[in-house]
Amino acid sequence: MKPWHLGNTTVRSPFRLREGLVALSTSSLQGNLRGSAQDIAFRNLLGEHGIVALGSDNTNSVGRKWRSALTKLGFLFPQIPAASGIPQNDVGPVDTITPNGWRLIRAESVPAMQECFLRALAAHYLPSVLEDEFECTAFSPLRHVLSVMLELERKTGESRLNFIEMATVVQVTSPDDDLTVIAEKVLALRERRASSTLNKKKFDREELEATARSILKPDGEPYKVQTFNDYADANFRYLKATGLVQSKGRGLSLVPEKHLFIERLTAETGVPESDRAYFITLCNGAALPTDNQDSALAVLADLLQQLRRRGIPFDVGGKPTDTPADIEIIRHQIEALLAEANEEAYAAQQAAVWEEIAAYMELIITRRNRKTLSNGEEIEVPQAEAPAYFEWVLWRAFLAINSLANKPYEARRFKIDQDFLPVGTAPGNGPDLIFEFDDFVLVVEVTLTANSRQEAAEGEPVRRHVADLVAFYQEQSGKPVYGLFIANRIDSNTAETFRIGIWYTNTDEKMRLDIIPITLAQFKDVFEALFASGQVDVALIRELLEQCGSLRPTHEAPAWKREIADVVQRTVGQLLQ
Template sequence: MRIWEGLKLFAESPFNGNLRGDNEERFQTLLNHAGLVNSTGAAEDTSSYARKWRLMFGRFGFIYPQVKKKDGNQEDLGPLDLITPFGETFLKADTYPAQQECFLRSLSLEQTKVSGNLGFFSPLRWILAMMLELEKRTGTSEISRIEFSLWGHTTDPSYDIDDVVDHIIDLRERRKKATAKRRFDAEEIKKRGQDYSKKSDNFTDYSDMNMRYLRISGIVQRKGRGLIIVPAKHFLAEKLAKTTLSRRPVMDVYKELCHGASLPMDDLGTAKALLLDTEAQLKKNHVYYDLSDRPVSTVPEINAARLYLEELWQKTDETIYAAKQPEQWQEISDYMTLLIKGGGKKIDDSDEDKGIEVPKDETPAYLEWVLWRAALAFGNLVNHPSDMRGFRLDSDFLPVSAAGGGRGDLYCEYDKFTILTEVTMSRGSRQESMEGEPVRRHVSDAVLKYGKNNIPVYGLFIAIKIDTNTAETFRHGIWYAKDDVKQRLDILPLTLAQFQKCFIALFQSNETAKHEKIKELIETCEAQRDLMEAPAWKKYIEQAVGKTILK
């Protein structure tokens, strides 16, 4: 989710407080240029993304939503589409745990209507109650994708929680015995649809999106293609779980939403209990921490200490995650295949619950992420996994957004050299104009930085397709640094398919110094660049990929 980047863009734009009419199309243009959306350019798609983002901002309370006449006056809430006090708080949240807490405040409010005018509920609180009841009966809070689809996001507090959990457990037991899982799921969807008042397509069409929204709260995380309560947040989940409906006036809910809804940790006693629980979890997992120099007397101080520990835990888990990447090289390659296709899913033929996905509107972030995972799989790095990347991760180690400007995408530091990897989803002549200058500048900066310790720097530029003009720019590799110091930079342009070919070959050959082979490929191709024009150099690179890696 790139909501923070989108809201920051909106806050700094002239459309803050004026996102209607023609400004919808203008804001969508900004989103496009920032790489936050990839609209088709069709006539019917000139402002649809902008409206979706506006709706999302309002739903989280980051901008003042539109008040319906039956619910009150807009003036009593705040200027339509203007950044709210809570929106300002969210923009000041400079760590992912702090941003997750903002999402949690919004998602904990009862603002989803229950059919039949019974009131409102919070889907997050309802799902947590369901997962905790599942845990009580089965020993785990895990809920699979098909269980969530049929009995999670398509139920609400008008259902009896015990009855819902009965259905989930029954579904789970029968599915275990089924030999053809996909056929079983299709039949269950059809059967459940007979007792469901809305379209049966809702079961699966929106389940992935709704799970994604729940995950940004930080209180649940991915388990397979389903969900499980984050161990460190279990105590908080118990406090938040709720099966009852709310009948509060909509205006009261909006006012709380736009100023920041309260959470259990706003109470001193609960804040202390949550901090102690987080400390206990870190000790249990042998994560060292030191709070001796941090004040922990007030609620803000205690919560700040807890967020610090959560960030520390995430960084420790990232090291563990990095160590697992060599054994996951085939999955990494599968993600590359999906990116080459422009996104999509790869699902197990026998079981819908098993598979991987690259959301089509998040391909830039996933491209950086998969190249980061590939570098981790190669191993031999001397810098921490978190120091390599500029993009942010969620608690499942999936990308939240692409790296910001001002630095390269991936800095892979080895004992004797550094490889700076830059990636892009852009193609055609636009590719050179977008990437030619910043890529050379970033590599130049790295050459100056690492050159102080006599560490050579190699540039690796990876795109789905390499435009010949881009190849020509990097073939010359000329850059003038400060005081007109001329540099000849080594930047090798590769298609993602070419890199994937190298990646697979290196793992199938059991090569131990995989990073050295990539360096050798760069040097081999750079040695020939002055002997040919860009079209010929591109062909040479294609041939060198096979010869250098496979020899």
């Protein structure tokens, strides 16, 4: 069977589709996305909103690919092939936002967004009117993968599915293949890989090459090896966007909290009764097990049991459970409690992986995408998501320092998924990160902007955010508030703005702000020195900030930046001596 994939191999990060939909929803382009001029206009719209980089695109493919991604998942009404005999009006106006698309736009939390992707992928079947080149019985790729993972769990005790196993086995099968046989193929591959004398990369390459030779295109030519990698990557990313699976090494495993839900979902093996029904379900989003009263109650009971096992108090009390909507409210409350507990456990692990955190900083500093760690694990900062990863790695750094008085989920303003990875950047009208310690508060702001636009984009917002928190903490606890501004390069105009450090309130009250600009490379040096020396103490960070701040009155911006660099160098030297 030819390889298949979920989602879109161009838009690798599913959550970016929501950003594209939001941009389109306010544009006159909605419903008018066909033709070369419209492709260009859509690409420019995405660029203006910072969703794609507006580099060279001679074929104007970006707009077409984004339109294709949004229609394939049912977030835009697709153009119905005339040969299907289905009137376009029976489905909806071409390239306008569907009910599930609007649901995604209105989704504010990560679980709400994940439910939209889940409904989209649960409605997606192959072959279909839009993708009819598959010679197999119609099937749901989402349910197929989850069924394989459940079968692996039954055989081995864990649901883990590795990347190479997806690439060379699962994504070239369907339910026409016996589920037990698929699982046995996965386990045989796993055993061969474990016993091979080849290094893992070479072994994987040979497996991919063998798979590519064994599956031919309709024209008799073999597929490129990279195709199987690209499809597996897209499959993993879009599967994780449903919230049902999470990373496990270079693979996936089922989210324990969603196990019963997954069992119920995979038990639904029916296919759409007609092409018309398929399109309508795709654009509205599939029904889920929790839309059914009995299944919703069963999932709720399972979640309550998980809370009890983990010792997390929760009182259902007199909360109504008369409808699936009532149950959904309680379910989301419980899932939020479990997520908070998981995040606190994640925060406690960060000190042990400080070298990995530093490696992520290195990727952001060097603008590289990937790095292989000493343990063989590969980490990645997707180019389009670098701003979000910048905030995320600083959050992890201060979790590792492990002195927070506030909770880890209170310290960040960006959203994270079930793998604790960032889902977009922090929203405006507030700082990126707020770290409260026993005797002070640190406001951290980051940017990848490195030229003279840096001051215009960051000078006023950063000062305003710090000033707001100074006022808040003066009233609440009297704790001093420091600002830490981090970029790969500090423009002297930005440094001068923070050196002066003045803010006037609405009542013309003058405030002096302590905001220190440093480069990410400088912060990385200090961070690594803290752990390498075994002197991990946030008081040393405060001392560094105060030393840098004390130099403001006697130096203009260029000299102040040099003095800050000297303070950082001395601090690192003292830690490592």
